[in-house]
Amino acid sequence: MRTGRGADGVAALDVAAVSHSYGPKRALNDVSFSIAPATFTVLLGLNGAGKTTLFSLITHLYDTRHGSIRIFGHEVGRSPGEALRRLGIVFQARTLDLDLTVYQNLSYHASLHGLGSTEARRRIDALLAQVEMSDRLRDKARSLSGGQMRRIEIARALLHRPPLLLLDEATVGLDVQSRAGILASIRKLVETEGISVFWATHLIDEVDDGDHVVVLSQGNLVAKGSVAEVVRTTGTKSIGEAFSKLSHKAPAAGAEEPS
Numbered sequence: 001m002r003t004g005r006g007a008d009g010v011a012a013l014d015v016a017a018v019s020h021s022y023g024p025k026r027a028l029n030d031v032s033f034s035i036a037p038a039t040f041t042v043l044l045g046l047n048g049a050g051k052t053t054l055f056s057l058i059t060h061l062y063d064t065r066h067g068s069i070r071i072f073g074h075e076v077g078r079s080p081g082e083a084l085r086r087l088g089i090v091f092q093a094r095t096l097d098l099d100l101t102v103y104q105n106l107s108y109h110a111s112l113h114g115l116g117s118t119e120a121r122r123r124i125d126a127l128l129a130q131v132e133m134s135d136r137l138r139d140k141a142r143s144l145s146g147g148q149m150r151r152i153e154i155a156r157a158l159l160h161r162p163p164l165l166l167l168d169e170a171t172v173g174l175d176v177q178s179r180a181g182i183l184a185s186i187r188k189l190v191e192t193e194g195i196s197v198f199w200a201t202h203l204i205d206e207v208d209d210g211d212h213v214v215v216l217s218q219g220n221l222v223a224k225g226s227v228a229e230v231v232r233t234t235g236t237k238s239i240g241e242a243f244s245k246l247s248h249k250a251p252a253a254g255a256e257e258p259s
């Protein structure tokens, strides 16, 4: 089984014994896994499985009070600056400023990351070409379709060259063709740029045979590994069947805070 670590022993993302509760409601229960550099890993879970909670902990929106999360060896709680500059994020909710142009949206983000204007422009041009949106540079974000906005958000997430990219239900609300296009560009990034992608979804058709998967159900980690490994260990015939089996047998996460 793949260990989830690179040749130097450092994982792109290492989640160790992480639990999280909202008051008495346990949303994540002792979750541990790691993902290797330059891989595409799908975080699979039905609505309410705990995907957004996990992402909120990884991105330091919430403090990790139980367990630890490391990004390329840097613990998010202890060294948030070092950890988070290695991370690009595409949130589930739309986050572009609709009254700004594509260029303005991107250059604002570049300046937040301390990129000089020449370097920023070079990066913006290269990334817009990569997501096939070069011709929309001067257009207001408001004039873009949902799928085009997502492409711009992906370009924005990659501006500071993070080696790890997180996407939370990035294709929600998009048509089949836009979904397939976005998935294909992200998979290409893994191949050409060697970045690690952690892609959260509840849509099983977004998983490819060559992917790694982490499956959450009701706050519990119920499977992790390559698609072939998860299919084999669940005694099923496909990842769809495995996901369905795993999502319906997990006990609910406990109601108590872990001690």
Ligand SMILES: Nc1ncnc2c1ncn2[C@@H]1O[C@H](COP(=O)(O)OP(=O)(O)OP(=O)(O)O)[C@@H](O)[C@H]1O
Binding pocket: 022, 025, 026, 027, 045, 046, 047, 048, 049, 050, 051, 052, 053, 054, 202
């Ligand atoms: N702010 C909150 N307060 C209380 N409970 C919450 C809060 N946010 C999430 N939860 C609960 O925690 C559990 C996990 O929710 P979470 O949003 O992490 O799941 P998810 O897998 O991202 O679901 P979805 O696909 O619907 O976004 C759910 O039972 C949810 O009701």
